[in-house]
Amino acid sequence: MASKGKKTAKPARKAPARKLVAKRVAAPEALPERVGVIELAGKPATVIGADVRAGQAAPRFIAQVGSWAGLNTWDEVDPLEATRGKVRILTALPSLDTSVCDKETRRFNEEAVSLGDDVCVIAISTDLPIAQKRWCGAAGVERVMMVSDHMASEFGVKYGTLIKERRWFRRAVFIVGKDDVIRYAVYMPKLGDEPNYDEVLAAAKQLLAA
Numbered sequence: 001m002a003s004k005g006k007k008t009a010k011p012a013r014k015a016p017a018r019k020l021v022a023k024r025v026a027a028p029e030a031l032p033e034r035v036g037v038i039e040l041a042g043k044p045a046t047v048i049g050a051d052v053r054a055g056q057a058a059p060r061f062i063a064q065v066g067s068w069a070g071l072n073t074w075d076e077v078d079p080l081e082a083t084r085g086k087v088r089i090l091t092a093l094p095s096l097d098t099s100v101c102d103k104e105t106r107r108f109n110e111e112a113v114s115l116g117d118d119v120c121v122i123a124i125s126t127d128l129p130i131a132q133k134r135w136c137g138a139a140g141v142e143r144v145m146m147v148s149d150h151m152a153s154e155f156g157v158k159y160g161t162l163i164k165e166r167r168w169f170r171r172a173v174f175i176v177g178k179d180d181v182i183r184y185a186v187y188m189p190k191l192g193d194e195p196n197y198d199e200v201l202a203a204a205k206q207l208l209a210a
Contacts, residue, residue: 031157038163038170038190046164049157054185058176059158063124063147066132073129079147083120085178087207089200092161092172093125096135100171100192101125105144111201112143119204126150126168161187173200177207 037047052059058080065075080088091108093101108121115121122145125132129148136146149155149169156162161169173195175184184203186195 033164040163040165040191045166045170047160047170048153048162048164049160051160051187052158052174052182052185054182056182058174058180058182061149061155061158062152063149063155064129064151066127066129066146066148067136067141068145068147069142073133077147079122079124079145080176080180083122083145084180086117087119087178087204088176089119089121089204090159090174090176091121091123091195092155092159092169092174093123094163094166094168094171094191095125096127096132098191100194102135102139104171104194105141105146106139107197109139109141109144111197115201115204116208118208120145122147124149124155124169126153126156171195175200175203175207177210183207 031048032050034047036044038045060078060080062076062078065071065073065077067073068077071077089108091104093105095101096105105123108123112119112121121143124147126149128150132146132148136142153162153167156169159172159174161172163170171188171191171193173184173186174182177183184200188195
């Protein structure tokens, strides 16, 4: 029995339950897809991303190292930042396991010697970094910096080279000047077409002299 003169404590009222309102998250913008730009196995393929043009700022991108002096395989690198102040030749490759990519990368590796240290050749493909490292070791390629866009396809989308059906690149070559502006941009009409090496090298040398 409760003592006289003492009030019995009333149970504390529970706070009203708060309604959880889900915040609306804006849907990510759909990436541009283009059909008919290039064929794959005789059929129109889908290219993700827009083409870049000479005169525009070079899009920055992050990739994983396959073979790059001073860096470890799988290291993340911003290739344009890492080579700031130099002329850069960027080569977009379908796969090092194809004969044309093999030939092209070996050729640029040889030409890089005569271009000197103020020109960097950076090859980008969606091959795994470990596959790139293995290929470079077997081919004796040391002057071409090899990076993989396998993880996020950031380069492929920003430079308009990613082929949706196979998740590899259409072949292309870009030259980025010391001012980080694209000065040369050529996409090969067919996957099996090689770049015009003389034209690429002449453009790079002209930027060095500027």
